[in-house]
Amino acid sequence: MKANVGDWLVIKGSVVDRPDRRGMITEVHSSDGAPPYVVRWLDTDHVTTVFPGPDAIVVSAQEQRDADERARHRFGVVQSAIKRNQGTDERT
Structure with missing residues (x-):
């Protein structure tokens, strides 16, 4: 796995009740783009390694x-589509 600052890290939700989690990579410490990454999570605004x-x-x-x-x-x-269907439902 390789990344650059400004890329997004997406952790796939593994069950129905858990959606994908997405965060912007704000720091990459290795010159070849390998982990670990410092990520600012979109859903919480927390920054983690x-x-x-x-x-x-x-x-x-x-x-x-x-x-x-x-x-x-x-x-x-x-x-x-919902708006079109609502208009149809109201006329019937």
């Missing part, structure tokens, strides 16, 4: 932006 396990992946800043845009698009599509 992390030795990622097998359930973790590193995502570049651009890959994360692309994933966020896809998620926003999917959310918009679902919202539009």
Whole structure:
């Protein structure tokens, strides 16, 4: 696993009730990008030093932006479908 400052560390949720956890890598101490990483967690804003396990992946800043845009698009599509269905339900 290799990372750069500004990349994102994503720890995959292993069960239904536990979503993925995401944090921005703010420090990489090795010159080759190997762990450990200092991470600021998105959900808590806490900063921790992390030795990622097998359930973790590193995502570049651009890959994360692309994933966020896809998620926003999917959310918009679902919202539009709900609004269309509400309009249909009100007319019947």
